[in-house]
Amino acid sequence: MLPRHVQRLGRDWIAHWNGSQMLTLNSRVSSCMRWAGQYPWASFPLPVPVDFSANWRLPPFFGPWRQFQNSNWQLDNFTPSSCFHLPNRSMKSEGEEPLTKKRRLSGQHDASTPEEETNFLNQKEALCLSVAQNEEKHSSKKGTIKRHWEYFCQHSRTMKIFENKETDQSNTESEAKFDFTVMSYNILSQNLLEDNSHLYKHCRKRLLIWTYRFPNILQEIKQLDADVLCLQEVQEDHYRTEIKSSLESLGYHCEYKMRTGRKPDGCAICFKTSKFSLISSNPVEFFRHDIPLLDRDNVGLVLLLQPRFDSKTNAPICIANTHLLYNPRRGDIKLTQLAMLLAEIASVAPQKDGTFCPIIICGDFNSVPGSPLYRFVKEGKLNYEGLAIGKVSGQEQFPRGQRILSIPIWPKKLGISQNCVYEIKQQRKEENAGEKLEAAKLDNTQEIVIASEKLSSKLQHHFKLSSVYSHYFSETGIPEVTTCHSRSAVTVDYIFYSAANDDTAAQPGAEDSFHGGLKLLGRLALLTEQDLWTVNGLPNENNSSDHLPLLAEFRLIE
Numbered sequence: 001m002l003p004r005h006v007q008r009l010g011r012d013w014i015a016h017w018n019g020s021q022m023l024t025l026n027s028r029v030s031s032c033m034r035w036a037g038q039y040p041w042a043s044f045p046l047p048v049p050v051d052f053s054a055n056w057r058l059p060p061f062f063g064p065w066r067q068f069q070n071s072n073w074q075l076d077n078f079t080p081s082s083c084f085h086l087p088n089r090s091m092k093s094e095g096e097e098p099l100t101k102k103r104r105l106s107g108q109h110d111a112s113t114p115e116e117e118t119n120f121l122n123q124k125e126a127l128c129l130s131v132a133q134n135e136e137k138h139s140s141k142k143g144t145i146k147r148h149w150e151y152f153c154q155h156s157r158t159m160k161i162f163e164n165k166e167t168d169q170s171n172t173e174s175e176a177k178f179d180f181t182v183m184s185y186n187i188l189s190q191n192l193l194e195d196n197s198h199l200y201k202h203c204r205k206r207l208l209i210w211t212y213r214f215p216n217i218l219q220e221i222k223q224l225d226a227d228v229l230c231l232q233e234v235q236e237d238h239y240r241t242e243i244k245s246s247l248e249s250l251g252y253h254c255e256y257k258m259r260t261g262r263k264p265d266g267c268a269i270c271f272k273t274s275k276f277s278l279i280s281s282n283p284v285e286f287f288r289h290d291i292p293l294l295d296r297d298n299v300g301l302v303l304l305l306q307p308r309f310d311s312k313t314n315a316p317i318c319i320a321n322t323h324l325l326y327n328p329r330r331g332d333i334k335l336t337q338l339a340m341l342l343a344e345i346a347s348v349a350p351q352k353d354g355t356f357c358p359i360i361i362c363g364d365f366n367s368v369p370g371s372p373l374y375r376f377v378k379e380g381k382l383n384y385e386g387l388a389i390g391k392v393s394g395q396e397q398f399p400r401g402q403r404i405l406s407i408p409i410w411p412k413k414l415g416i417s418q419n420c421v422y423e424i425k426q427q428r429k430e431e432n433a434g435e436k437l438e439a440a441k442l443d444n445t446q447e448i449v450i451a452s453e454k455l456s457s458k459l460q461h462h463f464k465l466s467s468v469y470s471h472y473f474s475e476t477g478i479p480e481v482t483t484c485h486s487r488s489a490v491t492v493d494y495i496f497y498s499a500a501n502d503d504t505a506a507q508p509g510a511e512d513s514f515h516g517g518l519k520l521l522g523r524l525a526l527l528t529e530q531d532l533w534t535v536n537g538l539p540n541e542n543n544s545s546d547h548l549p550l551l552a553e554f555r556l557i558e
Helices: 065-070 099-106 114-141 190-195 210-224 236-248 331-348 372-379 426-440 445-456 529-533
Strands: 149-151 178-186 228-235 252-258 265-272 276-285 299-307 317-323 359-364 381-383 458-460 465-467 493-498 517-524 550-557
Touching: 178 210, 178 317, 178 359, 178 493, 190 228, 210 236, 228 236, 228 317, 228 359, 236 252, 236 265, 252 276, 252 299, 265 276, 265 299, 265 317, 276 331, 299 331, 317 331, 331 359, 331 372, 372 381, 372 465, 372 493, 493 517, 493 550
Parallel strands: 178 228, 317 359
Antiparallel strands: 149 517, 178 550, 228 265, 252 265, 276 299, 299 317, 359 493, 381 458, 465 493, 517 550
């Protein structure tokens, strides 16, 4: 029985209560009450958005609020599947009359036969079902980011990233080649999200809950189906209770290194056991209690993996993952952390013939393209003399850290040289250098010190690396973006790799890197800041991190 005030809504709205004017229970209020212009079967405008519970307002036709309130016709009275429909007052086309008026003019009674009423109800149910399906289809697309696959060789153009991959490598061609994919993804630690809530003011609160976010993140990982995952901001308790077991069920073996301080997150490298076997796992802690410069708790992780395929050289692959310090004003710490990671790679990657095995370095470097730190990774050298500490990462247009980097940046007791390798016999080298200076009998001690300082201001590393991404769209020159929140939208995430001689995608200077190496077959394209704000930035309904996953396909060249 309808409440009294609904019965008195007026003959203009409900002339008769029959098959075409009914209270139906086919779908939610929040999804069915829309503007009449959107659905022709709604007879009046109902400006009710999708988020009914948060934005619902009383339509004006209900009359005084007190009368409405006294009738107990409240939101709680709606079941989760209820919907209120009224007949369409507007004509479908010019000159066409509403159904009730046609019946009155033709002398027909409102009563209809049971068969006609049944058919009409079936049509109504089909209409509501069709609308519900359309809304479900529309809502599934809402917030969806469209990214395409970019290819760099003819073979890879036949691969479709979102379809099932061909896993059979029994033919002669695939036996001689080993193709694999690598993902780098900062999944946004829940603890860091809550500590920095000001960065996510553009997001609805329900989208920021871990129980909502994790299924989305896992779905992304499933869909992209990478052979190696390099994850950052992996919260320890979530890793222990959910993430590790979920990834293991997908065929991954997981290695994890938690940060050394109070922040309960860390880095993980996960690889498919069908593609690789683990040779060694080497965690890197950037905190050193005896060195004041290294008072931050960031970490890295370096794995040596053995590909599972027939090979003459049987060369392994070195995979490194890190998350460098964020602070834009502490470029000295960033460079030192990077040097420590490179030193660990240099100790893990050498082969018997003295060359390095193929290397991939993933992570959130908290540095933008073109910055001194970025150039150091790619070019293998950096003269930091006179470089302001706040300009190292390029994160700030007007850096606040104006102090000049000290020479050398880190103390000798760290045990890492300016070539970013471990100094195993550091003390002996120093003694030999002292003997040479004494034998030379140079009188001007001050000039000697200055000369040594100038030499030590040049950092170097032995890896000639290329970036998977070019960081700008070639057609427009617009920057690519890997992270987007309320404060900024920039590139800070990277996949660097040691390029093979015939890798056409490699940047200049990297083609003579190693014997063998990696050939970049393709990459999952990034987006612009404008693209991301069309889906309300990051995180959004379907992408539950403030970073985009980076994905590349490589071929191992022997």
